[in-house]
Amino acid sequence: MRGARILSTGRALPRRVVPNSDLASVMDTTDEWIVQRTGIRERRFVEPGVGSAELGVLASASAIEKAGLSPADIDFIIFATLSPDHICPGNGVIVQEKLGMRNVGALDVRNQCSGFIYGLSVAEAYVKAGIHDRVLVVGAEVQSTGLDMTTRGRDVSVIFADGAGAAVVGPCEPGRGILSCHLHSEGKYKKELMVDAPSSLDPHRVTHEMVDSGRHFPYMNGRYVFTHAVRRFPEVIREALDANGFTLEDLTLLVPHQANLRITQAVGSALGLPPEKVFSNVERYGNTTAASIPIALDECVELGRLREGDLVCLAAFGSSFTWASALLRW
Numbered sequence: 488m489r490g491a492r493i494l495s496t497g498r499a500l501p502r503r504v505v506p507n508s509d510l511a512s513v514m515d516t517t518d519e520w521i522v523q524r525t526g527i528r529e530r531r532f533v534e535p536g537v538g539s540a541e542l543g544v545l546a547s548a549s550a551i552e553k554a555g556l557s558p559a560d561i562d563f564i565i566f567a568t569l570s571p572d573h574i575c576p577g578n579g580v581i582v583q584e585k586l587g588m589r590n591v592g593a594l595d596v597r598n599q600c601s602g603f604i605y606g607l608s609v610a611e612a613y614v615k616a617g618i619h620d621r622v623l624v625v626g627a628e629v630q631s632t633g634l635d636m637t638t639r640g641r642d643v644s645v646i647f648a649d650g651a652g653a654a655v656v657g658p659c660e661p662g663r664g665i666l667s668c669h670l671h672s673e674g675k676y677k678k679e680l681m682v683d684a685p686s687s688l689d690p691h692r693v694t695h696e697m698v699d700s701g702r703h704f705p706y707m708n709g710r711y712v713f714t715h716a717v718r719r720f721p722e723v724i725r726e727a728l729d730a731n732g733f734t735l736e737d738l739t740l741l742v743p744h745q746a747n748l749r750i751t752q753a754v755g756s757a758l759g760l761p762p763e764k765v766f767s768n769v770e771r772y773g774n775t776t777a778a779s780i781p782i783a784l785d786e787c788v789e790l791g792r793l794r795e796g797d798l799v800c801l802a803a804f805g806s807s808f809t810w811a812s813a814l815l816r817w
């Protein structure tokens with residue numbers, strides 16, 4: 488069987504930079520609290536009228552161009568987001584239309600922070616099986632339009648942010664590229680991090696009560712999520728290394744989902760990895776959920792942090808709970 492590798496990456500960040508001081512002007516929080524508890528100093532928010540599909544289209548166009556391809560070369564689209572433009576249809580078809588692609592399949596992935604790795608695993612399988620040659624994997628979010636920007640929502644709203652990243656996956660020789668992906672879920676924790684409404688469980692789907700009580704805003708049991716994250720990240724990273732017969736010493740770079748700098752640091756020290764082997768950009772972009780890993784990958788490429796032959800591990804943990812890793816020979 489042939490291998491599958493990331494041929495190129497792209498990213499799209501809104502131009503509007505929102506420093507912590509902007510949030511402190513609308514809710515009871517401080518720059519000091521946010522930096523100390525999350526490491527975040529600023530994030531990007533879209534201008535009104537820009538949705539996650541548009542950011543995804545921009546990131547995709549960049550990734551496709553960097554691969555030396557045109558949109559017509561893409562055989563399949565995978566779009567991961569928790570903040571689609573619409574409940575229905577999904578964002579994948581919007582990328583197909585906006586980039587003028589052929590009438591290829593467009594799959595929408597809803598695994599929140601793990602969404603990009605879940606999507607990558609599908610691309611890996613299609614390419615390795617010889618079903619598709621060029622698969623586009625997108626992670627994009629517009630969270631800013633769905634956050635409670637009052638003191639009631641401060642624990643969640645200071646973290647989440649907008650952005651998009653994309654990768655084109657194509658064939659390579661066996662033993663290179665995506666070596667394996669490892670996906671997990673534990674749905675009994677769904678209430679610890681969720682957006683409860685609108686809901687098909689409700690006879691009216693959307694009600695004034697939902698909006699008045701803030702059930703359409705994300706709820707997160709932060710400490711609880713934190714505790715699980717710092718356990719599951721190391722576990723799933725070790726799983727990826729073990730599955731391929733590598734040890735932590737073999738790892739060149741860990742690119743984790745950018746949830747919170749404290750989580751990233753705790754994971755790095757639990758694994759005994761020196762800080763230079765753990766990538767972080769949460770300081771500048773906040774937590775962009777499904778977009779954080781492809782944005783980070785694109786920055787790593789640009790910064791020369793990823794060189795041919797490097798052993799790279801991607802890892803994520805988030806809502807539901809779901810968690811995942813991917814081991815790559817770059």
Ligand code: UT7
Pocket residue numbers: 515516517520521524525600641642643645646680708709710711712713716745746747750774776804805806
């Ligand atoms: O993307 C993947 C899923 N998400 C995550 O992985 C996030 C996981 N969780 C976290 O990152 C952290 O739990 C948070 C950053 C959300 C919160 O940090 P924490 O250190 O766990 O704080 P806490 O929730 O325990 O709250 C500590 C205090 C509380 O006050 P009291 O009860 O001690 O008086 C909160 O009310 O900080 C208060 N607080 C704030 N204060 C100022 C909560 N949010 C804020 C805020 N500004 N924005």
